[in-house]
Amino acid sequence: MHGDSGEGRLRTEADEPGWEVDPDDDWGVAVVATVGRQLKLRREAVGMRAADFGVAVGYGEDMVYKIEGGKRIPQPEYLDRADEVLGAGGLLSAMKEDVKKVRYPKxxxxxxxxxxxxxxxxxxxxxxxxGLLQTAAHARVAFESRQPPYSEDEVERMVAARLARQSIxxxxxxxxxxxxxxxxxxxxxxxxxxxxxxxxxxxxxxxxxxxxxxxxxxxxxxxxxxxxxxxxxxxxxxxxxxxxxxxxxxxxxxxxxxxxxxxxxxxxxxxxxxxxxxxxxxxxxxxxxxx
CATH class of the missing domain: 3.30.870.10 (Endonuclease Chain A)
Known part of the structure; x- marks a missing residue:
């Protein structure tokens, strides 16, 4: 099952630290709320309960509600799996680009x-x-050296944001x-x-x-x-x-x-x-x- 830990356990917030929505990021809040609303409408349209949908995508029911309520940023894999399970024909997967931008700190x-x-x-x-000149490995070590330490997920988020700037x-x-x-x-x-x-x-x-x-x-x-x-x-x-x-x-x-x-x-x-x-x-x- 996609998203499993390997033992059939459904993902919870503890598995994905750093994917909370920054309440001071108005644009980010709006994007995540819109994505969550679309996920909920699509799930309800096919008549699937949140618990059953969670099992299908590998996430706990509480996480499903938080993502649909705009309290958590969905991972790209979550949107791909939701698109497949709900038969959205690519509409949910297409929202990954907007969500990707929200993942970067404001x-x-x-x-x-x-x-x-x-x-x-x-x-x-x-x-x-x-930061415009750093390699991915250099940036990762620099972020990992910070105190108090960032979580692994937060480090990867910041490295991705730093490398995205280098598109200039x-x-x-x-x-x-x-x-x-x-x-x-x-x-x-x-x-x-x-x-x-x-x-x-x-x-x-x-x-x-x-x-x-x-x-x-x-x-x-x-x-x-x-x-x-x-x-x-x-x-x-x-x-x-x-x-x-x-x-x-x-x-x-x-x-x-x-x-x-x-x-x-x-x-x-x-x-x-x-x-x-x-x-x-x-x-x-x-x-x-x-x-």
Whole structure:
């Protein structure tokens, strides 16, 4: 039976941590409520009791009610199995795309939406490697290291969201991308030698793209305007810009020209103090040779 643990036990909330609906995510709440309503209407239309439907799809009756009531996000497999059991002809399976987006945390979804529209992205990251540049293995280890620890399901959810943002590299026309990374995180063998090597190779691969400028800030540069943390500037085709910095304006996104000038000045100074692109690439190649 699909969804079983292997012993005939029906899935409960304990089997799927992290699939609760964020009550502050209005769009997510609306999507999950709509999907749940459609599932319930279809089940009632064929005259199937919730308990019997749960057995058919491998879930407990309580979980069926919570999904239909918009309290839980259904897994893609749940929708596929429901479509089959209820003879929906693909209508329920088709809702997987909307549900997939809801699975990503609201903040990540909003950031990904803005990045997907930006004509130019400028990013400085202080304590880690930019999420837009991370391999799946690197991202997974980074999330698994957080305290208090995330559940395995939450880790996979966040890794998927991070990788989804990287679709910007496949956009046409390609956006202009500028990254400045600190030397120290590049030297940290996060996840072990193999994961570390793969991450360095990924940075070299991205640095060769014609629309990407990748620079390294050497640790020997004692002081620069990015010591407070991350700075990101997103510029759009209509001439507008949105920026955010950990050490400015309480970390909130800003679009006021006076505030943006401050962020642009900081980022421009950071770029000027970092190694030039060619030297940065040579530095990463040297690191890779030392691993």
């Amino acid at each position: 903040k990540v979804r909003e950031l990904g939406h803005m990045e997907a529209r930006a004509a130019e992205i400028q990013a400085y990251v202080c304590h880690s490697i930019s 590299f496949e956009r046409r026309p390609a956006p202009s991308l500028s990254f400045v990374l600190e030397e120290a995180p590049l030297r940290r063998p996060l996840g072990g030698t193999m994961v570390w090597r793969q991450q360095l190779e990924r940075l070299l691969e991205v640095s060769r793209l014609r629309n990407v400028t990748l620079q390294v800030m050497p640790t020997l540069c004692e002081v620069h305007p990015g010591l407070d943390g991350k700075i990101e500037l997103l510029k759009f085709e209509d001439g507008t810009t949105v920026g955010r910095a950990d050490g400015a304006f309480n970390g909130r996104p800003v679009s006021d020209p006076r505030q943006l000038r401050i962020l642009e000045l900081r980022y421009g100074t950071i770029r000027a103090q970092a190694l030039p692109p060619r030297e940065s690439t040579a530095f990463i190649e040297q690191l890779l040779g030392e691993t």
